[in-house]
Amino acid sequence: MRPHKSPTPTAPMPPASPSHCDSATLSTAREGKAKKFSLVVLCSGRGSNLQALIDAAKTDALPVDILAVCSDKPDCLALDRARDAGIATRALRPRDFATRVDFDRALFADVAGFQPDLVVLAGYMRIIDPAVVDAWHGRMINIHPSLLPKYPGLHTHQRAIEAGDAEHGSSVHFVTGELDGGPVIAQAVLPIVPNDTADALASRLLPLEHHLLLAATRAIAGGEIVLHDEGVLRAGRALVAPLRLTSDGELA
Ligand code: GRF
Numbered sequence: 001m002r003p004h005k006s007p008t009p010t011a012p013m014p015p016a017s018p019s020h021c022d023s024a025t026l027s028t029a030r031e032g033k034a035k036k037f038s039l040v041v042l043c044s045g046r047g048s049n050l051q052a053l054i055d056a057a058k059t060d061a062l063p064v065d066i067l068a069v070c071s072d073k074p075d076c077l078a079l080d081r082a083r084d085a086g087i088a089t090r091a092l093r094p095r096d097f098a099t100r101v102d103f104d105r106a107l108f109a110d111v112a113g114f115q116p117d118l119v120v121l122a123g124y125m126r127i128i129d130p131a132v133v134d135a136w137h138g139r140m141i142n143i144h145p146s147l148l149p150k151y152p153g154l155h156t157h158q159r160a161i162e163a164g165d166a167e168h169g170s171s172v173h174f175v176t177g178e179l180d181g182g183p184v185i186a187q188a189v190l191p192i193v194p195n196d197t198a199d200a201l202a203s204r205l206l207p208l209e210h211h212l213l214l215a216a217t218r219a220i221a222g223g224e225i226v227l228h229d230e231g232v233l234r235a236g237r238a239l240v241a242p243l244r245l246t247s248d249g250e251l252a
Pocket of ligand 1: 050
């Protein structure tokens, strides 16, 4: 995700939206079914992280409802994956809007219409205007293929190799107006090997990214992780460093 640069003060998790107590929820509660934590996922491309969310959401591994998948690329593979799974889709073309912020407002009006608990940017490759990002403070996460704060932006695998780094990885962070700069929740780490290439490194990282995104989403859905003035809280305590993905797919 490539948001505009515009530092945003951290703020407490916003109160639950009115959707949490609307009549649909009440009638669902009367029927004895708990409303699941809900997601809208934004994608621009291949959608392998989306697929990991879809697959996990069909099992107890990730107790969430994916309400919709939204995109700035009407022909992207991610939307096909959503349709195949019976998930609602929305796509708008940036060129149909006069300005960048007009596009963002329109897309996020669609997102808001689904009343998700969390927005997940999973390979969403557009800068989002800070005015739009701010409305989702604490309720939007992004997966970025580097060990942030290293290498915000593009070409992260190549940059890590060229820098001679011993390790590379991926980060899931809360989204703020700063480019790939919001508070980091958790990271997956892997070694860079001799003669590594950007493609090889990206291929080895991708399955770890899927596990990382699932673990972070699960922790937020379960209320274990929230964004607060003090930064990312896990079970009420501020993280002093990002959590690490373990080999069994947990966060430690
Ligand atoms: C991932 O590497 C993710 O970290 C980055 O974009 C890629 C998306 O891949 N933000 P996919 O579309 O989920 O397969």
